[in-house]
Amino acid sequence: MKYGYIRPIVSDQQCTHQLKELFIDTLFIETHGLARKRTELEHLLMTVQKNDELFIQNIVVLADSQQQLLDILRLAERDQITIHFVDEQITNQTIQKASLLQSATFFANLQSKFLSQSSTFTLQAAKQQGKSIGRPRKSDDNLQLAFEMYDSKIYTLYDIKEATGISKSTLYRYLDDRSTSLYDEKE
Template structure:
């Protein structure tokens, strides 16, 4: 039997560009792009049988990490299932035929894709929940103290960091944004 699996991914969050023009008998669609609670994937993996074909748009659709991909590939090998990765134009059987160098390059790109996918959907959920994203801003009092110490030219950057907890790169970033703000006010 020919199965398909789709879910929201970074490049196709509405699942409109996945498995188009692919003839499948049963489609499983995940409602979210998060790594956890992928019930449709779990259901699909439970019913796949020897000789079945599974079509996914790309590896990112099927797995969220190299470990998860490895687990699914092992399952497919054990159950004699062929997984077709459309974008990569490979199957789980042709992956085994690649050279070590090709495999290393492929999996390095894949790891980057997994991180991007995970970060994008986690940040979207956090924003929807009203959570603050990014590093917390340094207190204005602490920043003013660091600015005064820096402008006095009596302190080293190390002294400023020890007194205020503001690192060199953070201090410079705030000084740059402060000077941009000051020049905007003058205009």
């Protein structure tokens, strides 16, 4: 049997480009791109049998980490299942035949793809729940005090940081924003 598995990924959040040109007997579709609760993947792994083939658009669709990929590859080897990774143009058998340098390079690149996938969908889920994303803004009172101290030319950046808790780089970023908005008002 030929099985397919698709799920939302950063480059294809609607799953419209995955496995389009392949004939698949049964397609398992995950509804979310998060690492947790991948019920369709679990169902798929319980369904496949010896000599079945599994088609995945790319490795990031199948696994969220190198450890998860390793676990799935071990399962596939034990059950004698061939996994085809379409974008990478490899199978679980060809991965095993690569040189150490090729493998190290491949897995280093893969790690950054895993991180991108995970952080993108985690941030999207947090935004949907109304959670604030990113570093909180400094209070307006602290910022105003930092501006006054800076403009007075009496205080060092260290003095400003000690008094307001605003670091040099943060202060300069706010000063750039302030000068940009003053420039915009003059036009």
